[in-house]
Amino acid sequence: MLAVSSTPPQIVDIAPLNGQSVNNDRPSIYATFRAPTGVGINPTSATITVNGLDVTPSATRTGQFITYSPGVALADGNVMVAVRVSDQAGNQQTRTWSFTIHAH
Numbered sequence: 001m002l003a004v005s006s007t008p009p010q011i012v013d014i015a016p017l018n019g020q021s022v023n024n025d026r027p028s029i030y031a032t033f034r035a036p037t038g039v040g041i042n043p044t045s046a047t048i049t050v051n052g053l054d055v056t057p058s059a060t061r062t063g064q065f066i067t068y069s070p071g072v073a074l075a076d077g078n079v080m081v082a083v084r085v086s087d088q089a090g091n092q093q094t095r096t097w098s099f100t101i102h103a104h
Contacts, residue, residue: 045086
């Protein structure tokens with residue numbers, strides 16, 4: 001019997017936290033995820049955008065997390081982040097959040 005999951009993966013932890021104010025203009029931005037059904041995460045499906053820019057090519061991706069450390073300083077102000085991930089069955093989950101940089 002073949003069981004196909006329709007339960008999307010979960011994006012569990014994020015950093016910096018939604019609404020958080022940080023004093024570092026190059027913060028490590030990450031999200032962790034898990035597939036509650038055991039189907040497994042497709043690591044190549046994980047994407048991350050920062051302020052609308054796809055920074056996935058500069059990110060580290062595994063079946064458990066995606067992390068991005070900016071190569072250049074981000075400007076003070078609001079930073080929007082979006083992470084999208086799919087499991088091996090193709091179920092997709094997206095999480096968006098924002099934090100604020102006060103470095104200068």
